[in-house]
Amino acid sequence: MTLKLELEQYPFVDLSAKVAEIIEDRFAIVLKSKLTLACMYLDPRFQCALDENEKKIAKSYLVKLHERMEIKRLAKLDASPDTDSRSNESDNSNTRDENENLLEKMLQSKCNQAKNSHQKKILQLLNEFDFQSERTPTGIDIIEFWTNNAASRLELAKLAAVLFAIPAAEVICERDFSTLNFVYNKLRNKLNDESLQCIMFIKSNEEIFQMQ
Incomplete structure (x- = not known):
């Protein structure tokens, strides 16, 4: 929206008008x-x-x-399992089905x-x-x-x-994919899922850790 308003200051430039038109069309799609x-x-x-x-x-x-x-x-x-009820489940299955x-x-x-x-x-x-x-x-x-x-x-x-936790653009996702390519490469292709997840978490939140 800010870019569109800036482009409107140059109405006689063909390229600016075209870009402004594209932004306006995109904005209408997003609003739907x-x-x-x-x-x-x-x-x-x-x-x-x-x-x-x-x-x-x-x-x-x-x-x-x-x-x-x-x-x-x-x-x-x-989600917590009830072990006591499971142990008696087979004995009273028919009665429980009707009651359930x-x-x-x-x-x-x-x-x-x-x-x-x-x-x-x-x-x-x-x-x-x-x-x-x-x-x-x-x-x-x-x-x-x-x-x-x-x-x-x-x-x-x-x-x-x-x-508001949803990124407004795909830049953050693309940055994480680039980081993943750097972390998980041919020389480090034996990392398990847990280790990879921890490394990615630290890499993606370096600024927060530096602030602390």
Whole structure:
């Protein structure tokens, strides 16, 4: 967007006009992405650029994203194995199958009710975050903004932490691929996965380690 505005200062240069046109077309394509709309909705600097339909799409995407995050969180809680129940499983398999079917129906019903209630709660939080006419200056740090607002808007801060962790461009990914080619080469092709992962983590976060 900044480059487009700079190019508009040279309207009589054919190349500048062509590049500006390409940027504008690309910007229109990016704005059709649900992910982009969701990021803009949670960014008070750019939320005002969305119309009502785009806000509706963004909120729908954010509700579904939060639902997936909750499913993963609950799955981690249920991941611990129960060794005692496994040892007796073969003895009572038939009885358990019947009981589990009844229990499954009841839990599914409760789950659907909780899911609808949860979706309404998140949607309400998102509606409250609609800045409408109020706008935040572009100079603020969006990560700092959500860090400061995490206490009052915890669930939205969780969504922001996921969305704004996504790189805006592929430069970081390409840099990591170049680093991987340097680390894992013909002379070091016997590194196991764990060692390679640790080396890549250190290489990709050298600036953070230097700061500490």
